[in-house]
Amino acid sequence: MSTTDELLRANERYAQSFNLGHLPMPPARKVAVLACMDARLTVERILGLDTGEAHIIRNAGGIATEDALRSLLISHHLLGTQEFLIINHTDCGMLTFKDEDLRNRVEKQAGTATVAPVHFHAFDDLESNVRRQIERVRSHPWVPRQIPVRGFIYDVKTGRLREVQPSAKTAAA
Ligand SMILES: [Zn+2]
Numbered sequence: 001m002s003t004t005d006e007l008l009r010a011n012e013r014y015a016q017s018f019n020l021g022h023l024p025m026p027p028a029r030k031v032a033v034l035a036c037m038d039a040r041l042t043v044e045r046i047l048g049l050d051t052g053e054a055h056i057i058r059n060a061g062g063i064a065t066e067d068a069l070r071s072l073l074i075s076h077h078l079l080g081t082q083e084f085l086i087i088n089h090t091d092c093g094m095l096t097f098k099d100e101d102l103r104n105r106v107e108k109q110a111g112t113a114t115v116a117p118v119h120f121h122a123f124d125d126l127e128s129n130v131r132r133q134i135e136r137v138r139s140h141p142w143v144p145r146q147i148p149v150r151g152f153i154y155d156v157k158t159g160r161l162r163e164v165q166p167s168a169k170t171a172a173a
Contacts, residue, residue: 023052025079031055032075034133035087036062036094040156043087055081061094061129062087063121064136073142084147086133087161089154094122094129126153130164138166 032055035043043049043056055075057068064072064086075081099120107113123129130151137149151164 020051027052027054027075027079027081029053030080030082031085032057032072032081032083033085033087034058034062034064034068034072034137035085036060036089036092038089038092038156041087041089041154046087046154046159046161047085055079061092061121061123062089062133063129064133065121069137069140072137073140076143076147082147084137084143084149086130086137086149086151087154088126088130088133088152089156090126091156092126094120095124095126097122127164131167134164134166 029049031053033043033047034057035041037058037060043058044051044054047054049056055071057071057075059065059068072084076084097120099122102120102122123132130153134149134151137143143149151166152161153164154161
């Protein structure tokens with residue numbers, strides 16, 4: 001049995017006792033989280049969130065890519081979220097390679113170049129990466145000023161979140 005088949009069995013059990021069909025579309029706690037896709041980071045559990053309470057947007061690195069921004073904008077403007085959190089974490093895979101190296105490796109393996117993705121968004125410093133993502137979100141002209149955008153590093157060894165202070169430039173803005 002493939003893992004997908006196992007997951008489908010789990011869903012069958014889940015649906016048998018499902019009782020959340022009444023939930024409305026807008027997140028009840030009015031919050032959106034942008035986080036890394038790392039398998040050790042279960043955003044809902046880390047933050048004590050239940051189904052229906054938050055938007056959780058995830059990608060490799062917790063990067064405010066154009067698509068993550070698209071989701072955040074929909075989250076706020078259509079579904080009423082009022083606070084954004086960005087979560088990176090210790091021991092992130094994005095710290096282990098350089099865009100150029102991965103590009104060359106996959107290109108060689110596949111035997112062909114592609115136009116997308118343009119960037120893998122690898123980084124070598126967690127804190128500055130979080131700051132950069134905060135700035136990308138905050139500086140977007142369609143993200144209202146009053147929306148708090150706070151960034152954190154999750155420690156995969158302790159389960160604890162540590163807040164990253166935004167750069168002076170951002171704080172003053
Ligand atoms: Zn990661």
